[in-house]
Amino acid sequence: MKLAIVGGGQLGRMMAQAALPLGIKSLLLDPIADACGVDCGELLVAAYDDPASLDSLAQQCDAVTFEFENVPPAAVSRLAKDIPAYPPAQALETARDRWNEKSLFQSLNIATATLALVDDQASLVQGVAKVGFPCVLKTRTLGYDGKGQKVLRSSVDIEGTFEELGAVPLLLEGFVDFDYEVSCLSVRGRDGECVFYPLVENEHRQGILHKSRPLLNHPLQSQAAQAAQAVMEAIDYVGVMAFEFFVQGDHLVANEIAPRVHNSGHWTIEGSACSQFENHVRAVMGLPLGSTETSRPIAMLNVIGKRPDIHKLLAIPGVHLNDYGKAERQGRKIAHINISAVNEADLLVRLDAVEGILVNNL
Amino acid sequence: MKLAIVGGGQLGRMMAQAALPLGIKSLLLDPIADACGVDCGELLVAAYDDPASLDSLAQQCDAVTFEFENVPPAAVSRLAKDIPAYPPAQALETARDRWNEKSLFQSLNIATATLALVDDQASLVQGVAKVGFPCVLKTRTLGYDGKGQKVLRSSVDIEGTFEELGAVPLLLEGFVDFDYEVSCLSVRGRDGECVFYPLVENEHRQGILHKSRPLLNHPLQSQAAQAAQAVMEAIDYVGVMAFEFFVQGDHLVANEIAPRVHNSGHWTIEGSACSQFENHVRAVMGLPLGSTETSRPIAMLNVIGKRPDIHKLLAIPGVHLNDYGKAERQGRKIAHINISAVNEADLLVRLDAVEGILVNNL
Numbered sequence: 001m002k003l004a005i006v007g008g009g010q011l012g013r014m015m016a017q018a019a020l021p022l023g024i025k026s027l028l029l030d031p032i033a034d035a036c037g038v039d040c041g042e043l044l045v046a047a048y049d050d051p052a053s054l055d056s057l058a059q060q061c062d063a064v065t066f067e068f069e070n071v072p073p074a075a076v077s078r079l080a081k082d083i084p085a086y087p088p089a090q091a092l093e094t095a096r097d098r099w100n101e102k103s104l105f106q107s108l109n110i111a112t113a114t115l116a117l118v119d120d121q122a123s124l125v126q127g128v129a130k131v132g133f134p135c136v137l138k139t140r141t142l143g144y145d146g147k148g149q150k151v152l153r154s155s156v157d158i159e160g161t162f163e164e165l166g167a168v169p170l171l172l173e174g175f176v177d178f179d180y181e182v183s184c185l186s187v188r189g190r191d192g193e194c195v196f197y198p199l200v201e202n203e204h205r206q207g208i209l210h211k212s213r214p215l216l217n218h219p220l221q222s223q224a225a226q227a228a229q230a231v232m233e234a235i236d237y238v239g240v241m242a243f244e245f246f247v248q249g250d251h252l253v254a255n256e257i258a259p260r261v262h263n264s265g266h267w268t269i270e271g272s273a274c275s276q277f278e279n280h281v282r283a284v285m286g287l288p289l290g291s292t293e294t295s296r297p298i299a300m301l302n303v304i305g306k307r308p309d310i311h312k313l314l315a316i317p318g319v320h321l322n323d324y325g326k327a328e329r330q331g332r333k334i335a336h337i338n339i340s341a342v343n344e345a346d347l348l349v350r351l352d353a354v355e356g357i358l359v360n361n362l
Numbered sequence: 363m364k365l366a367i368v369g370g371g372q373l374g375r376m377m378a379q380a381a382l383p384l385g386i387k388s389l390l391l392d393p394i395a396d397a398c399g400v401d402c403g404e405l406l407v408a409a410y411d412d413p414a415s416l417d418s419l420a421q422q423c424d425a426v427t428f429e430f431e432n433v434p435p436a437a438v439s440r441l442a443k444d445i446p447a448y449p450p451a452q453a454l455e456t457a458r459d460r461w462n463e464k465s466l467f468q469s470l471n472i473a474t475a476t477l478a479l480v481d482d483q484a485s486l487v488q489g490v491a492k493v494g495f496p497c498v499l500k501t502r503t504l505g506y507d508g509k510g511q512k513v514l515r516s517s518v519d520i521e522g523t524f525e526e527l528g529a530v531p532l533l534l535e536g537f538v539d540f541d542y543e544v545s546c547l548s549v550r551g552r553d554g555e556c557v558f559y560p561l562v563e564n565e566h567r568q569g570i571l572h573k574s575r576p577l578l579n580h581p582l583q584s585q586a587a588q589a590a591q592a593v594m595e596a597i598d599y600v601g602v603m604a605f606e607f608f609v610q611g612d613h614l615v616a617n618e619i620a621p622r623v624h625n626s627g628h629w630t631i632e633g634s635a636c637s638q639f640e641n642h643v644r645a646v647m648g649l650p651l652g653s654t655e656t657s658r659p660i661a662m663l664n665v666i667g668k669r670p671d672i673h674k675l676l677a678i679p680g681v682h683l684n685d686y687g688k689a690e691r692q693g694r695k696i697a698h699i700n701i702s703a704v705n706e707a708d709l710l711v712r713l714d715a716v717e718g719i720l721v722n723n724l
Binding site: 017023273287288290293307311315317318319320321322323325340342 | 379382383384385387401402632635636644649650652653655657658669672673676677679680681682683684685687697702703704
């Protein structure tokens with residue numbers, strides 16, 4: 001069996017790593033010749049929309065998946081006419097546009113922040129009147145890790161802001177005064193079977209994920225899983241989908257979905273019976289989904305921009321380094337560290353020890 | 363960092379798989395062009411004793427290790443003069459010869475079966491007089507998975523037997539009427555640090571390993587670990603060493619060591635905080651050793667000769683397939699299956715389910 005992966009970064013790399021023990025080889029498409037996925041599969045170096053390369057993927061592989069949501073739609077259509085392509089084009093389209101995404105949530109009665117569409121400076125003023133301060137103005141498409149966003153705190157923040165964000169279609173969202181952020185990693189198979197990992201608490205620094213920890217038996221687990229299942233069924237999703245929420249007291253406010261394996265699920269590699277990467281591969285290839293059982297206390301820390309001393313790091317018990325083999329560069333995700341323990345107290349000690357030697361360059 | 367691995371079979375493949383997340387790439391040497399390690403590292407296709415290829419390994423890599431004990435001694439020496447080579451030549455030599463190995467055990471007061479050296483038909487007759495029936499005649503070198511052995515039950519089994527086993531140096535061993543077989547996976551770092559995995563119970567079928575299960579808190583754990591540490595220190599061992607014992611009531615009888623990662627330790631991939639493969643790589647590369655914490659109930663089954671139905675297999679929860687990407691062939695190890703659960707009762711149910719669909723071709 002052979003899987004095509006559009007995108008050869010760390011997510012593609014970890015999918016290919018998970019595919020191999022299942023007897024599945026990977027063919028990755030990436031325009032960068034030293035994309036880090038090259039260590040775990042065959043790399044086809046070409047633009048994401050190069051017709052000959054897309055046809056080559058389709059000819060050689062049994063199914064295709066995507067490392068990220070911004071694959072050119074024409075590329076997805078071209079692939080999907082020849083081989084199973086998951087997640088489906090509709091899911092990628094929905095997730096690419098914040099307004100489509102949140103309209104879908106609202107249509108499924110999933111709570112979101114108050115919203116207003118912004119197409120020019122005048123509609124921005126109207127939107128603020130509806131949503132109120134503070135609020136967050138975001139580009140409808142693209143933008144991630146806090147980029148393409150601006151927080152508006154008072155009327156002085158409004159003037160010229162439409163132009164400042166590029167005079168592109170925007171979405172204005174009421175500010176959610178949340179207690180903490182969680183994500184729900186969900187998987188849907190080709191046959192409609194769904195499984196869910198435990199809710200994950202996520203901590204960001206400067207807009208980039210810093211730490212993720214699964215929260216076992218969380219009271220909002222079933223609410224999150226129901227919302228994720230409703231979304232996945234509405235867009236006939238196949239694969240792993242990450243659903244990010246804000247926790248406000250005893251309820252969830254939907255933030256966004258990522259139609260792919262997700263940074264907040266990297267702890268599943270050592271934490272769960274079947275990792276998000278293996279489950280994504282299983283789903284896309286039409287295989288039965290794996291167990292999301294999570295019994296070992298675990299947490300994940302991102303390594304950004306600069307590597308810590310490997311001798312110090314590996315001397316901490318329960319450390320699982322996952323280095324993506326990428327060069328160091330400010331703000332770049334170059335590795336993650338999973339930390340496991342046999343009990344919660346040991347986990348906290350180990351987490352502190354790892355945090356103490358991280359030298360991230362954000 | 364780059365690791366040279368002599369041997370590109372499944373053990374080399376799994377070492378290379380474990381090395382990648384540590385930021386270590388592998389260069390594997392194997393005479394077979396489609397050796398299964400090719401999926402996880404760069405493969406150099408050449409004879410194990412090809413001087414130019416050995417020099418190329420030494421030039422490109424930071425350290426070298428071996429997938430098996432029968433590497434030509436001249437190759438080991440050639441490599442060891444240029445880069446760190448572990449386990450050391452002395453360990454490979456000791457493990458290659460059953461007499462050297464067992465003499466070492468006896469010199470360290472580690473109990474073995476009664477032994478006699480056999481160099482011809484006359485010394486075989488003398489040996490049987492010393493050891494008694496039943497006994498097992500084995501070639502001193504080579505031989506594995508039950509090959510190169512003969513059980514002698516009475517005097518009619520003696521005649522012509524020296525010639526039958528190839529007229530090569532032999533070792534006669536008293537038959538050990540054991541309760542069950544265990545192995546102790548041990549790791550020693552370059553700095554002398556030692557860690558041990560829980561004792562593993564092993565079940566063989568037709569001389570080939572069928573099932574392995576770690577036995578947590580076994581009363582003979584410390585006795586086994588002490589014996590393993592004594593052996594590793596005596597031969598200045600670095601890396602993972604497997605020590606096989608027979609359990610007879612409340613004591614251990616040493617059988618043999620394997621100076622490498624071992625089939626009876628494959629369960630550590632999903633069962634322990636740090637797998638035998640990662641710990642071997644850490645040891646050989648001079649990195650701190652990882653935790654051998656094992657808290658999740660787990661077992662391993664070998665897949666021999668023929669693959670089971672993957673849809674049926676993956677539908678069983680807690681199944682971790684590790685397919686080596688090798689063609690099916692009678693008696694060939696082509697994959698293993700680790701099975702995990704959150705409790706012992708579930709594990710037994712799952713194990714039965716997997717055994718029920720195995721279609722091994724021994």
